[in-house]
Amino acid sequence: MKIGIGYRTLKTALGATLAIATAQFFDLQFYASAGILTILCVKESRKRSLVNAWERMLSCVLGLGIAALLFTIIGYYPITVGIVILTMIPLLLQLKAEEGLVTSVVVILHLYTLEKITPSIIFNEILIVIIGIGFALIMNLYMPNNEKTLVSYRNQIEANFQLIFKEFSRFLREGDMNWDGREITETSQLLVTARRLAMTEVENRLQLDEDFYVRYFHMRQKQFAVIERVMGIISRLDRTCTQGQTIAQFLDELGDAIHPGNTAPHYLKELEAMREQFRDSPLPTSRREFETRAALYQFVHEIRQYLIIKKNLTPPTSPTKSF
Structure with a gap:
């Protein structure tokens, strides 16, 4: 079976590389997550990428807010992570942003791993999201004429x-x-x-x-x-x-x-x-x-x-x- 590398594959690989390199350059924690976000956001068309980027950005902001609140009230336990996810799913479904769940779970787990919430950590997570999604949108500026x-x-x-x-x-x-x-x-x-x-x-x-x-x-x-x-x-x-x-x-x-x-x-x-x-x-x-x-x-x-x-x-x- 013939296996080829398409333009979308190349864009995804290049975008993930640039996102990780940029996040690492700014010495961000969990910098590799920027590459994951880029991979998730490179879609078949510009419109789908824009919609997907909005969904993931919205879900990350919600995830950070809900996780910060529940981790502070309940504590950093596995059950808290489950409660956060259970809270997120109906909200994202209501907002029609369910594709952003995976992205929000990534930032939620970062907070769980660090077991603390500070302005610098929140800023770190937001930068990772912006870099990851940003490079995905940049990669999708080029689309072949069909x-x-x-x-x-x-x-x-x-x-x-x-x-x-x-x-x-x-x-x-x-x-x-x-x-x-x-x-x-x-x-x-x-x-x-x-x-x-x-x-x-x-x-x-x-x-x-x-x-x-x-x-x-x-x-x-x-x-x-x-x-x-x-x-x-x-x-x-x-x-x-x-x-x-x-x-x-x-x-x-x-x-x-x-x-x-x-x-x-x-x-x-x-x-x-x-x-x-x-x-x-x-x-x-x-x-x-x-x-x-x-x-x-x-x-x-x-x-x-x-x-x-x-x-x-x-x-x-x-x-x-x-x-």
Whole structure:
């Protein structure tokens, strides 16, 4: 198995090293804890790092205050540590800062180890927290631009959509279902990965108006759900019916038109014309023809949903992004 070192790993290692070195330079007690705080605070995005830093800073201040009070009243016993933690957990949950619990326990244990509380010790702990969290935030100032990766995911997903439509068309023309459906599984995985990366990119930029890729991949995910339903409908269509050839031609054109641009209005008009054509066809005279006609109308309905989903996607606000 190939194991690589990513940029986040490098940032974490460098940040921890600098945090420990800085805390040691200022001759702080428990200086190694600054490195632990840095490791805990380096996250996948700037937004998550900022939120995490706030949670840990808040939990440390609360931890110092509660620990100082209870150690003074009860004494430096293991049971006191347990009481402090039991007091901290509901407070942090209420403040939605539960991720800071580990950080607060670190400073609480420092007080427990020293068995005394003085202004200099409190100042020492606060400095350790500031240094540790500070270097984590500095490390997260650099975030790679994932634009090229997102474009690559977009191209792969669109290429798979095209192949899927081609396979649908081939089945209607030739009745051949010698297709392993690999693109279906692959597209499902690509959409999950792409949406996660798009969310991280938005959190890195900290600009809510730059969420085009989040909306784009969400749109494709909804379209993909329609495609999965269409696959079941097409399998029920009678290949010998004349409408099947019309649908095959339409799917060929629709597949060729899959790209970041919005051609949905044009194909919605074509689909409406096709629906009118189906409506004017002779009434079914057998059960098989009736089932085929029902499947045709269901197909038109699903493809209409597919096109409306794309039509409703608003273009990116940034002129640098293609649409």
